[in-house]
Amino acid sequence: MHHRTIRTSRITRAIAIMAAGAALLSGCAATASADGGADASSAPATELRLGYFANVTHAPALVGLEEGFFADALGDTKLSTEVFNAGPAAVEALSAGAIDAAYIGPNPAINTFVKSGGESAVIVAGAASGGAALVVRDGIDEPADLAGTTLATPQLGNTQDVALRTWLAEEGFATDTTGGGEVQITPTENAQTLTLFQQGQLDGAWLPEPWVSRLVLEGGAHVLVDEAELWPDGDFPTTVLLVSKTFLDEHPETVRALVEGHAEAVRFLADEPEQAAADLNAKLAADTGKPLDDAVLARALEHVRFTVDPVAGAFEEVLANGVAAGTAKDGSIDGLFALGILNEVLEGRGEPAVSAAGLGTE
Structure with a gap:
């Protein structure tokens, strides 16, 4: 009886050790790395x-x-x-x-x-x-012609909005995030930008495709700046x-x-x-x-x-x-x-x- 108790105790300890090791390995496997490495124990999302x-x-x-x-x-x-x-x-x-x-x-x-x-x-x-560009109305053929104009972007802080503000600053124009400055920037939903441009209420816009092409082919705009021209190898x-x-x-x-x-x-x-x-x-x-x-x-x-x-x-x-x-x-x-x-x-x-x-x- 005494020997059986000792043997049982040893088995219990062995099982506990193996369980702890398995838990440790499981914990390691359950941790998804930031590089997206496979997680063997995580289930696919529903x-x-x-x-x-x-x-x-x-x-x-x-x-x-x-x-x-x-x-x-x-x-x-x-x-x-x-x-x-x-x-x-x-x-x-x-x-x-x-x-x-x-x-x-x-x-x-x-x-x-x-x-x-x-x-x-x-x-x-x-x-x-x-696939992004500044398109403008007739009569705007160079950056200097933008003084006093109103231009649109999809949303304040979006990628085209930043591109426009960056380019205008390099051309010497002051802008601000509230629509003021030498060139006014009015973040506008893309479909509305096309309508407003066709109505003559906007002078241009920095947009992604297909809105660049829509303003060109449906609104009579022309490209003043293709953003690809501003980056190495486009x-x-x-x-x-x-x-x-x-x-x-x-x-x-x-x-x-x-x-x-x-x-x-x-x-x-x-x-x-x-x-x-x-x-x-x-x-x-x-x-x-x-x-x-x-x-x-x-x-x-x-x-x-x-x-x-x-x-x-x-x-x-x-x-x-x-x-x-x-x-x-x-x-x-x-x-x-x-x-x-x-x-x-x-x-x-x-x-x-x-x-x-x-x-x-x-």
């Missing part, structure tokens, strides 16, 4: 709530939804979507927990990261480069895929599925341009009630490059521009990118990895 804009610069989202790439990759995870006009509103929704991920411009992505001390959200992939970030850091930590496999669907949409845009354009216009029609004219869509697509590369090397300058424009708070963006999942997906597809430019994990 739902993924995705935000995007009804813009050509968000074509990977539109095509991914229309072709079912996201749904296929997500499997049993329900996909819900919400359409936004500009980035600051999408960031508000993400910060409030109303959405889990969003296609968004770089400036709002930077702003939420800096304001939260790196805790709110991270960029897990790029989506688009290019390469600058227009749209990235931003994910709630909490959601990434809790559901890395769901984020992986999102990135897989996204990468497939970007590939489809490159390999099947005609069908992708048809899908894009069908989704735009579903979201806005009206498809784009063929000429508008063709012109818009000529000015956008779709890529999973977030062009991370440009983000320090993007931040500096936002701070100088008065729409962003200065701070560190170290850790803004979590490209581990993307690069694993790319490796599986036989494609080259993309860089975080020292601003996060790869």
